Amino acid sequence: MGSPNSPQYVWVPPDQVDERLDTRPFKPWVIERVQRCHSFKSGTVRLGDPGVCSLLSRGAGGGQESENNVAVLKAKEITGYGFAKPELFLSDCPAAKLLRPDDVVLTSSGIGTIGRADLIDDISLPPESPHTVDNHVTIIRLKRGQLRPGYLAAFLNSAYGKAWSEWGTTGSTRLLELPPSMVRAFAIPRPDIKVQEHIAGQLRLAERCRAAASREHEKLGTELATLYEGCPYDALSSLTTIVAPAEIDDSRLDTWYHQRHFITLTEWLRRNPAxxxxxxxxxxxxxxxxxxxxxxxxxxxxxxxxxxxxxxxxxxxxxxxxxxxxxxxxxxxxxxxxxxxxxxxxxxxxxxxxxxxxxxxxxxxxxxxxxxxxxxxxxxxxxxxxxxxxxxxxxxxxxxxxxxxxxxxxxxxxxGAKPGTRKSLGARELRRTTLLQTAVDLVDQAKADVEALIEGTLDVQAILAGTLKPPTADDIPELAEDDA
CATH class of the missing domain: 3.90.220.20 (DNA methylase specificity domains)
Structure with missing residues (x-):
């Protein structure tokens, strides 16, 4: 590389140059990580190789309300740490593109959103609830054999997976795409299946934590609803508001402050002795x-x-x-x-x-x-x-x-809840936030294990011998509380 004040460049061997003339695949950090993957001692498998995937395709396009809705997860709802709620619904979706347990979804379009992966399982998306992803997301459905889905999801979210996503991204400003043809070319390091399952197990446990946190959230919502019973916090605002002179605050003359639903909420709270x-x-x-x-x-x-x-x-x-x-x-x-x-x-x-x-x-x-x-x-x-x-x-x-x-x-x-109620609600919020953070930590640890594996610092022999094991539900007290 040149100095900070000189033109930036990198030397690339001729055998690494293909029809791509843009600089994205030739960034030093991309080249270094891609080469490490290629040189993985146990070999690699390309996602496009025969027998690896049964489906590698973008999701469904379009979205409209219908009687038989299929929920559509947009790219922004694929976070790498579990799914956010879908926003769109399709009246129809090809059966092959309905998400199934063990599908891996990868964000593949847009500035700053390419390269996030999540694993589908029957906890996050129950089979009776049909979901798909939009056409800015790639669905990767593996065949049983060479790669475990949880391991693949952890790899795609790791620094090495991010390098492959950067390597495969094409297009110019505001039109960036990671096409399926490039995803098929990803060379994924292939360790022993026991090592893959060790890493994948952490993602499974993370999803159990998120599911338990969701249950805590529902219980918390029910308890809070009792405290806020009758509170008009979700009242809709009309386009016009008549405000009594006594309600005018000389320090705030803007219309936003004097919208009727805000005034109604404030009055209700002020007059409620609870x-x-x-x-x-x-x-x-x-x-x-x-x-x-x-x-x-x-x-x-x-x-x-x-x-x-x-x-x-x-x-x-x-x-x-x-x-x-x-x-x-x-x-x-x-x-x-x-x-x-x-x-x-x-x-x-x-x-x-x-x-x-x-x-x-x-x-x-x-x-x-x-x-x-x-x-x-x-x-x-x-x-x-x-x-x-x-x-x-x-x-x-x-x-x-x-x-x-x-x-x-x-x-x-x-x-102004009673001490016992405050303690109960506080304890529930503590469990919820602890479970969510534990899920984040498990995903991050799975990514770190992938990176250590590729860099040769993961104790593979201990995993194969069964002396190094991933955490289980027994190691997470909040899961035991949830099951009780």
């Missing part, structure tokens, strides 16, 4: 971080992108002190609840794990400090409830970059 303002049951932390006071060379930094809106999990980045962002001034404690004051309608509400005690957050967050760990999970659940989101949405200011003032959060009305 609800209290958040500031009455939790404090809003104002602790500030100073790099000089801690004598650190690096610090753990949390920004909006570090909060997973689905799990409530909070991750972080290690940042050198000299690169401290000017707005990074919030000092956190374990089990603080972080609520985004920027675009709050996107649900960026998360819980700081105990391991991140002393981390630093951008001032784009309000920091809610509960009286206990269990109470923190209760607050996490209610702050993510649609009634809380609606209250925050009402207080948005700005169109292109909506945000709320931090001082608004203590005024959000939440259920």
């Amino acid at each position: 609800f209290v303002e958040l500031g009455k049951v939790a404090s809003l932390s104002s602790d500030r971080w100073s790099p000089g006071a801690h004598g650190q060379s690096t610090f753990r930094y949390i920004e909006i992108s570090n909060v997973d809106s689905m799990t409530g999990h909070v991750s972080h980045s290690e940042v050198p002190v000299e690169n401290a962002p000017s707005r990074a001034r919030k000092l956190l404690r374990g089990f603080d609840v972080l609520a985004s004051t920027v675009r709050p309608n996107r649900g960026a509400v998360g819980l700081v794990p105990d391991s991140l005690d002393g981390a630093v957050a951008t001032t784009g967050f309000a920091v809610v400090r509960a009286v206990s760990k269990t109470d923190a999970f209760f607050l996490l659940a209610v702050l993510r409830h649609p009634a809380s989101t609606a209250q925050l949405m009402r207080c948005n200011t700005g169109s292109a970059y909506p945000a709320i003032e931090e001082s608004v959060l203590p005024q959000i009305w939440i259920p």
